[in-house]
Amino acid sequence: MSPSSSQKLVTHQPKLQEDNRRFLGFTIGDSLNALIPLMDLQATIKISLAEILPVPKMNESLLGIINYGGKATWVLDLAHLMGGSGYLSKSQLTTGMGMLFQIQNETVALLIDRVGTIETYDIQQCLPIGEAMFADRMRLFLSGYFIDAEQQSRVVIDLDRVINSLSMN
DSSP, X not given: OOHHHHHHHHHHHHHHHXXXXXXXXXXXXXXXXXEEEXXXXXXXXXXXXXXXXOOTTSOTTEEEEEEETTEEEEEEEHHHHXXXXXXXXXXXXXXXXXXXXXXXXXXXXXXXXXXXXXXXEEGGGOBOOOTTTSOHHHHTTEEEEEEOTTSOEEEEEOHHHHHHHHHHO
């Protein structure tokens, strides 16, 4: 291998690492396929809705707290926050999936319907959310979307926007 071809390999490898990002795929509600950057995720857990302790006078999307690993962990109903019907309106449900994140020294679980797979997307291919694509309330929490291999859209949830909305309400 000549020195010039090895230099090309070295210069291309960091670009691939920077442009490709891994996401956890999941479902909100019946049909919204979403992604969240994997680097932000601590764990996914099954949450018994009966174990959520309500906290009075909080944003109604904050369902309450659970004990996870000996720590109080806030549980946020992501579908409700984004303008959909929340878990509390679905009387037949007894459990949900939680995606755990560490935010400002607090552990927060985003309650979702189903956890999917780990997916890799080129961040250069992230498309902007158009005004007519989603309701205003939902668009507040999206940073863009990708088109997957099956030509389906996969919206990217902006975790900072989710958390900032809670501190303003």
